[in-house]
Each structure stands twice: as structure tokens, then as C-alpha cells.
Amino acid sequence: MATRIVQVRYRLHAERVDENLALVQAVFAELAERKPMGLRYLCARDGDGRTFFHRAEISTEDGSNPLLALPTFQRFSSTIAQRCDEPPSTTLLEFVGEYAADS
Numbered sequence: 001m002a003t004r005i006v007q008v009r010y011r012l013h014a015e016r017v018d019e020n021l022a023l024v025q026a027v028f029a030e031l032a033e034r035k036p037m038g039l040r041y042l043c044a045r046d047g048d049g050r051t052f053f054h055r056a057e058i059s060t061e062d063g064s065n066p067l068l069a070l071p072t073f074q075r076f077s078s079t080i081a082q083r084c085d086e087p088p089s090t091t092l093l094e095f096v097g098e099y100a101a102d103s
Helices: 014-034 071-078
Strands: 004-012 039-045 051-058 084-093
Touching: 004 014, 014 039, 014 071
Parallel strands: none
Antiparallel strands: 004 051, 004 084, 039 051
16 A cells, blocks of 8 residues: 655635634544544644645555544635635645654
8 A cells, every 4th residue: 555645735814823723733632532544644834823734644545534534624624715815735745755763
């Protein structure tokens, strides 16, 4: 099974940042509760405080993205267009390699 890497970037209206953070935190809370297999997911914010990056590494047996089944992610996604002044841009990345130091 191959790993798919999906990266999304968007910029929010300044007054919608706190709402977006709450929605993202709800997604992470549900992920922590459900612990779906075959998914690595992260969200980061640029120094401007309004530009967000999400990256999902998907390596499920059937290729499905576990995020899409989460009610919190569906809620997050359903209103993203209203929160953004720069809409989401999605990029599919090809895995080349990685390094992580052991702690």
C-alpha cells in the first residue's frame, strides 16, 4: 500500500481565526478518541497567524482518508469557504524520505 500525502493551505479572515482554531482542535480531540489507523495528520500556522497548513499522510488498506468520516472534520470542512479570504489550495505530494531523531 502506498502512502498518499495531501497538503492544504488557506488564509483566514482575521476575525475567523479563533473559530477556525476551535474547529481544528475539535478534529484533533476526535482523532485522539477514535485513533484511526493509517493516518498521520498535522496542522500548522504561519507566522502571520492567519495562514494555515494541514498535511495528511494516508496509508489505509483501501486508500480511504479516515478524516473524511469524522463528524468534526465534516463540520470544519463545511464552512471553510466562509472563513477564508484566500481559499484552500490542495497539493498531492510524493513521498521521498524522512528523518526523525529519537528522543
